[in-house]
Amino acid sequence: MEDDLEKVLLHILLPSAPVDKKSTAVQYLLEMTGTDDGCCFIKEKGKLLEAVLKLLFDDNAAVRENARKCTLNLTANEKVVLSLLGLESVMKEVTVQLLQQCLDPQQKDNMVFCILNNMTREPDGAVFVASIVLETPSVGLPCFVNLLCILHTNKAKTLCVASMLLMNLTQVPNVRHKLMTAPSYLLLHLLPIISFSSALGSCRGIVGTVKNCCFEYDFHEWLLSEAVDLLPRLLMPLAGPDEFDEDDMERLPPDLQYLPDTKQREADPEMRGILIQAVHKLCSTKTGRLKIKEKNTYVILRELHKWETSEENVESILKVIDILISDEPQEGMENLHSVQVPPHLERSFLQDDKNWEAK
Amino acid sequence: MSENKGPMTDKDRVDLVQRLQDDLEDFVAERSRVSREKKENAEEDDKSIDEIAEELLNHPAFMKDVDWSKPLSEEMQGLMTIKYETENPVARAESYREEGNDLFKKKDYRVAIENYTEGIKSNSPDRYQNTVLYTNRAAAQYHLGNYRTAFNDCILARKFKPDHMKAIVRGALCCDKIKKHADTIRWCEAGLMIEPDNKELSDLKSKAEKAKKIQDRDERKQALKDKKEEEATLKLLDVIKSRHIHVAAIPHTAQTAHLKPSLLADLDPIHPSGARVRLDEKGVLHWPVLFLYPEYGQTDFIQSFSENDRLQDHVVSMFGPGVEPAPWDVNHKYTADNIQIFFEDRDEETLYPVSKLNTLLEVLQHKRYKVFKGTPAFIILPKDSDFQQKFLKQYKLAT
Numbered sequence: 007m008e009d010d011l012e013k014v015l016l017h018i019l020l021p022s023a024p025v026d027k028k029s030t031a032v033q034y035l036l037e038m039t040g041t042d043d044g045c046c047f048i049k050e051k052g053k054l055l056e057a058v059l060k061l062l063f064d065d066n067a068a069v070r071e072n073a074r075k076c077t078l079n080l081t082a083n084e085k086v087v088l089s090l091l092g093l094e095s096v097m098k099e100v101t102v103q104l105l106q107q108c109l110d111p112q113q114k115d116n117m118v119f120c121i122l123n124n125m126t127r128e129p130d131g132a133v134f135v136a137s138i139v140l141e142t143p144s145v146g147l148p149c150f151v152n153l154l155c156i157l158h159t160n161k162a163k164t165l166c167v168a169s170m171l172l173m174n175l176t177q178v179p180n181v182r183h184k185l186m187t188a189p190s191y192l193l194l195h196l197l198p199i200i201s202f203s204s205a206l207g208s209c210r211g212i213v214g215t216v217k218n219c220c221f222e223y224d225f226h227e228w229l230l231s232e233a234v235d236l237l238p239r240l241l242m243p244l245a246g247p248d249e250f251d252e253d254d255m256e257r258l259p260p261d262l263q264y265l266p267d268t269k270q271r272e273a274d275p276e277m278r279g280i281l282i283q284a285v286h287k288l289c290s291t292k293t294g295r296l297k298i299k300e301k302n303t304y305v306i307l308r309e310l311h312k313w314e315t316s317e318e319n320v321e322s323i324l325k326v327i328d329i330l331i332s333d334e335p336q337e338g339m340e341n342l343h344s345v346q347v348p349p350h351l352e353r354s355f356l357q358d359d360k361n362w363e364a365k
Numbered sequence: 366m367s368e369n370k371g372p373m374t375d376k377d378r379v380d381l382v383q384r385l386q387d388d389l390e391d392f393v394a395e396r397s398r399v400s401r402e403k404k405e406n407a408e409e410d411d412k413s414i415d416e417i418a419e420e421l422l423n424h425p426a427f428m429k430d431v432d433w434s435k436p437l438s439e440e441m442q443g444l445m446t447i448k449y450e451t452e453n454p455v456a457r458a459e460s461y462r463e464e465g466n467d468l469f470k471k472k473d474y475r476v477a478i479e480n481y482t483e484g485i486k487s488n489s490p491d492r493y494q495n496t497v498l499y500t501n502r503a504a505a506q507y508h509l510g511n512y513r514t515a516f517n518d519c520i521l522a523r524k525f526k527p528d529h530m531k532a533i534v535r536g537a538l539c540c541d542k543i544k545k546h547a548d549t550i551r552w553c554e555a556g557l558m559i560e561p562d563n564k565e566l567s568d569l570k571s572k573a574e575k576a577k578k579i580q581d582r583d584e585r586k587q588a589l590k591d592k593k594e595e596e597a598t599l600k601l602l603d604v605i606k607s608r609h610i611h612v613a614a615i616p617h618t619a620q621t622a623h624l625k626p627s628l629l630a631d632l633d634p635i636h637p638s639g640a641r642v643r644l645d646e647k648g649v650l651h652w653p654v655l656f657l658y659p660e661y662g663q664t665d666f667i668q669s670f671s672e673n674d675r676l677q678d679h680v681v682s683m684f685g686p687g688v689e690p691a692p693w694d695v696n697h698k699y700t701a702d703n704i705q706i707f708f709e710d711r712d713e714e715t716l717y718p719v720s721k722l723n724t725l726l727e728v729l730q731h732k733r734y735k736v737f738k739g740t741p742a743f744i745i746l747p748k749d750s751d752f753q754q755k756f757l758k759q760y761k762l763a764t
Binding site: 232233249260261263264265266 | 571575578579581582585586588589
C-alpha cells in the first residue's frame, strides 16, 4: 500500500507533470507533514524527498510555495534533516540554489531563509551548509555580510531571519575564523549594525554571531583591541543613564562616559542575556579578563544588576561580576575554559545548581 | 657747373678727380673727428664683455629666474602678454597651472595660489583641468595653514569631478586639521569606497573616530555639568523665594521657580572677591554682607554670613573686647556695645534700626528689607554720637 502510494506520488511529482496534478500531490504531502508520523513516512522514502526538493524552484508559484512549506515542515524535524543530508548531490544543488536566492537583497521571501535555518540548526547541517558557503565564492561569507549590511540599511524585514542563518553557520569554527581574519575582517562590518540598531531583536542573529565568535579564545586579544573595540559595543545596550563618580567614570571607555539621562537599556531580555554571555566568554582568557577589568566593566554590570528584571539574566550577571571582583586565579588556571574540574567538585557543583533551581 | 665751356680738357679732369678726393678725405676726417669726440664724452658706453653678458641675463630670452619683486623689463612684459593673453582658455589655464606647479615645487605657495587662481579665472571648459587647479590650490592653501579655505577648494574641485582622489584625500586632511571629526570620517569613507586599500585614509579615519569619541564624551560631560549648575541655581532661587526675602529686581511672584538662570544675575555681587549667596548641604543660606560706616566712609565685607548667625555674633568678633579697633576708628567709638545697626529703605528714605540679637534671616525677612546686588548691607553708627544725630536727621526714622 505504502509502496503504491509512493509510486503514484512520484509519478505526478515530476517537474514535467501537469500543473494541477503536481499541485495536488504537493498539497497532499504538505498535509502529511503536519504530523510526526507523516514526516517519518516521507523521511523513509528518499525519492519522495528528492522529488519535493526538485519542486522548490518550480515555475508554478503555487507548487513552489507548497513545496517550500512542505520542506520547511520537514526540516523542522531533526531526523529528517539527517536523511536529507544523506542525499548529498541533490542537497548540494538545492542548497546552492536556496543560498543564491537568499543572497538577493531584493527578494522578500522569508521561507527560503527559514528552510536553511532549520537545516543549519543542528551541527551536522551547519557543517554541510558551511562547507558549501566556504567553498563557493558566489555564495560566500562576504556575500552574506554584504547582504546583512544592505538589509539593515533598507530596514528590510528579512534581516532577522537572514542574521540567524549566519549565526547558525558560526557553529562551525572555520566560519568563525573566516569572519575574524584578513584580508576583509568581515566581522567588523557587522558590528555597526549592533551599534546602530535601536532594538537588537531585529538583528538577533548578529548578536548571536558575535557571541559565537567569542568562543575563539585566540582571538580575544584582537576582539578587545582598539581596531575592533568590541567591549563598548557589547556594554552600550546594557548601560543605563546612571551617573558614576568621577574616578569610576573616567575609567570607562569614552563611548560609555557621561551618558545622558535619556539613555535606555536594550528592552529584549534575551538579547541582554546574549550580550552578558559574550562578556562572560571574553573573561575566560587572561588577556580578555584583564582588559575587561581595566575598563571598569564592573560598574556597568553592577547597575544593570540592580535594574535587571529577568532572573536568568540576574544569575548570568552575577557570574560575570564574580569573575571581575575576584583576584586573578593562580598560575595554570588562568584560562577558565580549560581548567580541569576534579570529579568530586563537579558533582557538588551540579548538586548546588539543582538546589538553587529547586528554590 | 652750370656753364658749359666746351668738352672737358685733361686738366679739367684731373682737377675734378683731385676735388673729389679732397672731399672724400675731408669727409672721412670729419667723421673720425666726430667719433673720437663721442668716444671721449661717452665713457659709460664702454662696457666689458662681462658687463654685457650680465645685462643679457635680463633679457627674457636668457632669463632663468624671475625676480617678481622688481618691475619687469619691457621685454619680459611683452613676452608675458604673448604667453598669457591667448584666446584659448584651455591653454591659458594650462599655462597658469604649470607655472603654479613650478612655484609649488619651490614652496612658493602664495604665488602658486595666484597662478592657480588665474588658471581658474580662465574658465576653461575642460572639467579635469579645473579639478586639478582647485585641488592644487587647496594643497597650497593647506601648506600655508589656511585649512578652511583649502577645504572650500576641495569641495569645488569635487564639483567638477566628484571621485578625484587627491581632492578627497586633501579634503579629509583639512577636516582633520579643523577638528571636524564627523566630516573627516565621511570624506575618508568616500575615498575608501573608491580605493578600499588606501592606508592613509583608513589610518586617518581611525584617528578621527577616536577623536570623535573623545569629543562626544567631552560634550556630554559639559552638558551634565551645565545641567547640574542650572539645577543648583534654580534650587537656590527657590529657597530664597520661600524665605520671603526681597531681592531687588527679581519679581516676587509665583513664577520664581521657572526663572531662567540668567536672572540670577540680580544676585551677582559687585565685590571683587565675587562671593555670592550659597546654599549649604544642610539647606542653610550663607550671604556675603556689607557693613557700612558712613562716618568715615569705610566698609567691611563679610564673605560668608550664615542666615542663622546673630548680628551680635559677628559684631562681637569684629568689635568685641580684646579686638583691635579698626585703623580708621580714631576715637575708638566703634565697640561691640557702642554701635547701632540700621538698614536703609531707599524708596521711603527711612532708616530702620535692627536689633543685634536678630539673626540675619530675621532681618532679611523684614518686609521693607531689600537685597541689592546680592549683598545685604547694613549701616553702622556709634550710639549717641554727634555724627549719628546728624546722619539720622537725613532720614525718617522708623521704629
